Amino acid sequence: MLTKREDELMNFLWDAGKPLLVEEMLNTGGEHAWNETYLRAMLKSLEKKGAVECCGFLLRSKLYARQFKPKISKEEFYMQLALDRGAKAETLFQVAAAAVMKSGNENPDKVKQRLEEILEKEIRENVRTGTDGEK
Template sequence: MKNLTKSEKEIMNVLWRAERALTHAEIAAACVERKWRAKSIFSMLNDLLDKGLLQSVGFVRSGKTYARTFTPTMSQVEYWGEVINQEHMRSSQLSELTDLLASYQRSLDLA
């Protein structure tokens, strides 16, 4: 699993939250804190396709033309599992990570 840039993570988070495949324009619109040029979005989407994190699943009408739609190839949990697996953590590190995740879960339950 190749590391993701901050921008790629932002795109993946948008797609992980989406309930359907999205076009590049919909992804750009969902990233309200960023103002990417169309060429930049296409470049990042192609990089994510090359990394195997995205797949193109079809086309939808977009104005007078058609736009490709994209969806993740794995869930966010599966992605982080792969990242952790690549770190080759020792048992003690995995236990510490498990404790941190449990603590985070408790804080969400209290909110």
């Protein structure tokens, strides 16, 4: 379970779509006003929770700085959160169907086609990465 600020940081990292240095996270401006000490503490906490990982180092001045990236996708995270809270696989399928219906494709055949595309993509990914979807 993540704190509100950890959830905010995870969404920031997912949206970035690339590994980031602490320095890059601090220099984003806008709605994220993290101080360096707090940001490092959140990253350490997220590492312990298995949500982020150090994925590289870059030389900055005379020191190496660590790069961080999410360890799991946003979709995997929210799926696991739902499962941890007692949701069954059938419920997740129903949520996926409802989400597709809300997206404007209200034709049942189109909904079925879109869900099949999503499932096929996930199956291909799991085969490619050698995972079976179990966490």
